[in-house]
Amino acid sequence: MLLQHGNIPTLLISSAQMAKQIMKTHDTSFCSRSPSLGAKRIFYNFLDLAFTPYGDHWRRTRKIFVSQLLNSRTNPSFLHAREVEVGHLIDYLSEASPNPVNLDEKMFNLVGGVIDKVAFGKRRRGKKFQGQELKDVLDEVMDVLNGFSAEEFFPFLGWIIDSVTGHRARLNICFQKLDSYLEMVLDEHLNQEMQNGEDEDLVDVFIRLSKDNSGVFLSKEHIKALLMNTFLGGVDTTAITMVWAMSELVKNSRGMQKVQEEIRGNLGMKQKVDSDDLKKLIYLNIVMKETLRLHPAVPLLIPHQRMQHCK
Numbered sequence: 001m002l003l004q005h006g007n008i009p010t011l012l013i014s015s016a017q018m019a020k021q022i023m024k025t026h027d028t029s030f031c032s033r034s035p036s037l038g039a040k041r042i043f044y045n046f047l048d049l050a051f052t053p054y055g056d057h058w059r060r061t062r063k064i065f066v067s068q069l070l071n072s073r074t075n076p077s078f079l080h081a082r083e084v085e086v087g088h089l090i091d092y093l094s095e096a097s098p099n100p101v102n103l104d105e106k107m108f109n110l111v112g113g114v115i116d117k118v119a120f121g122k123r124r125r126g127k128k129f130q131g132q133e134l135k136d137v138l139d140e141v142m143d144v145l146n147g148f149s150a151e152e153f154f155p156f157l158g159w160i161i162d163s164v165t166g167h168r169a170r171l172n173i174c175f176q177k178l179d180s181y182l183e184m185v186l187d188e189h190l191n192q193e194m195q196n197g198e199d200e201d202l203v204d205v206f207i208r209l210s211k212d213n214s215g216v217f218l219s220k221e222h223i224k225a226l227l228m229n230t231f232l233g234g235v236d237t238t239a240i241t242m243v244w245a246m247s248e249l250v251k252n253s254r255g256m257q258k259v260q261e262e263i264r265g266n267l268g269m270k271q272k273v274d275s276d277d278l279k280k281l282i283y284l285n286i287v288m289k290e291t292l293r294l295h296p297a298v299p300l301l302i303p304h305q306r307m308q309h310c311k
């Protein structure tokens, strides 16, 4: 379906066949991002990965992101962070049983805790900024990024509407808050030597990469933009997906029983599942894939922009 949003023609793809054409067969023609004004402001003129238009910067940044953050072999301390936080949750759930718990809140705390630990390590953990938690600042940013910007669709006069509605002011306030927060985190990391035995966090990794001779240049703005992507992209999506998976299992007692039997059958006397066990849990993996299919956390993806015509 072709929709005309102001100046921007938008093609909505809703069949698996067309999605495959766009995302796989002709990926190189459709893989860019539209230069959204909100993202431009928040991510330091597109120094991030998720919203930056396709090009050399995107390719270089993606390589860094994948090799340093998503590859647990590069940095085993990230895996350790996940195991520690999951351990805390399991302990809490065991103690709370059989009383009901608010799983929504616990899942958000779990994922927020893992990403917080991976990104900032021990040094910033749990500290507030100008009386606000990082999560609250991020929620505000998401709100304003998802909000309606008239300038995006009507470039000539839209800015007047955005000024009247207060969208521009909100964007600037959010940016200032988040920027000051991350600036403080970076300064703390730059000014404090790592203690002996302390795990390297993501900020340490980015600072090290920008200083060593690996040929990677990461400015302060670049590092802050990547940290924003990690928090904005990683927390809500993961937590929402886990809550949906649990909700589906609670509704489907046969599925729940199969997951429990598979875990017990594979773990034996072991008390906690670790990442090596996950490969063996085939049914659990199917449950997660089905959850992502039924309840995609980002159903419309981040809009793709066409770069060239294709048949």
Ligand code: HEM
Residues within 6 Å of the ligand: 049, 050, 051, 062, 065, 069, 229, 230, 231, 233, 234, 235, 237, 238, 241, 296, 297, 298, 301, 302, 303, 304
């Ligand atoms: C269940 C969890 C997650 C879901 C459902 C999800 C969903 C998505 C979707 C739909 C996109 C856009 C893909 C596209 O436009 O083609 C995306 C991109 C992205 N996500 Fe996630 N995400 C999840 C977890 C994470 C985590 C944990 C992180 C970071 C720690 C993350 C960081 C990113 C980044 C950086 C991009 C941009 C990638 C690129 O442009 O190449 N996401 N995600």
